[in-house]
Amino acid sequence: xxxxxxFLFPAAEVQADSITLDQRESHHLVKVFRARAGxxxxxxxxxxxxxxxxxxxxxxxxxxxxxxxxxxxxxxNVKVTLLQALLKGKAMDLILRMATEIGASxxxxxxxxxxxxxxxxxxVDGKLAKWCATTIEASKQCGLAFLPVVAAPLDLTDxxxxxxxxxxxxxxxASLEPGSRWLLEALAAAPLPNRIVLAVGxxxxxxxxxxxxLRDNGFAPVRLGANVLRAExxxxxxxxxxxxFVQREQA
Numbered sequence: 063x064x065x066x067x068x069f070l071f072p073a074a075e076v077q078a079d080s081i082t083l084d085q086r087e088s089h090h091l092v093k094v095f096r097a098r099a100g101x102x103x104x105x106x107x108x109x110x111x112x113x114x115x116x117x118x119x120x121x122x123x124x125x126x127x128x129x130x131x132x133x134x135x136x137x138x139n140v141k142v143t144l145l146q147a148l149l150k151g152k153a154m155d156l157i158l159r160m161a162t163e164i165g166a167s168x169x170x171x172x173x174x175x176x177x178x179x180x181x182x183x184x185x186v187d188g189k190l191a192k193w194c195a196t197t198i199e200a201s202k203q204c205g206l207a208f209l210p211v212v213a214a215p216l217d218l219t220d221x222x223x224x225x226x227x228x229x230x231x232x233x234x235x236a237s238l239e240p241g242s243r244w245l246l247e248a249l250a251a252a253p254l255p256n257r258i259v260l261a262v263g264x265x266x267x268x269x270x271x272x273x274x275x276l277r278d279n280g281f282a283p284v285r286l287g288a289n290v291l292r293a294e295x296x297x298x299x300x301x302x303x304x305x306x307f308v309q310r311e312q313a
Contacts, residue, residue: 066097066117067202068127070107081105081113081127088125091117103127106201108209110135135207140308141167141257144301147264148172148179148215149293155196157294162200162210164301169197171215176266181215190214218272227280235261235268235276236296237283245284245300249307258304262297 073084105113112133119126232255
């Protein structure tokens with residue numbers, strides 16, 4: 063079993079039987095984790111491939127791993143997208159980390175009427191890069207074969223306009239509205255879909271007009287339990303239940 067994990071960035075050099083890591087991953091492996099020649103290393107490419115081998119050159123600028131095994135991981139037939147209202151502070155980073163660890167396929171931050179965060183245009187690229195780095199670190203921690211796609215933030219209304227519902231989708235939104243179904247009931251009510259999109263609102267929740275727009279675009283309101291949950295807890299709760307349901311149905 064590999065003792066250390068690294069990520070295969072585009073700057074890495076992939077040979078027939080070895081990989082030379084990029085400078086950042088080399089530094090992290092050799093200087094931060096203090097890996098030495100002979101130590102086992104697993105390298106993730108985020109696209110379903112795991113390379114396993116051992117470190118042959120412990121160079122903090124260009125570490126070399128001799129590859130002994132390559133595992134091709136099959137992707138799930140069900141893609142899970144988290145449509146998450148932007149949150150303040152470190153809550154968004156926490157959600158991205160948890161969503162990655164649980165196995166979300168894609169993460170779409172959205173601006174909503176009651177969101178307390180609205181990124182200036184000039185900050186979007188930097189924030190997106192930080193979010194992607196967070197998902198990479200989470201995938202390395204868990205050994206995940208597939209890295210989720212993190213999209214740039216959009217207004218909720220723009221996302222709904224650009225992504226009309228299809229018959230192959232199951233769309234659900236965490237809701238305290240009267241008449242909301244239990245999450246497991248909504249999952250079990252139809253055949254396993256190709257894609258599940260779950261929407262979670264901001265600290266102040268979705269507005270009534272946003273709930274109406276979500277319903278008009280195929281989102282069914284679901285209850286998560288007896289208690290009112292924080293946004294980050296709601297996202298983790300829904301993703302965990304969905305993951306267990308999908309795994310059971312695919313077994």
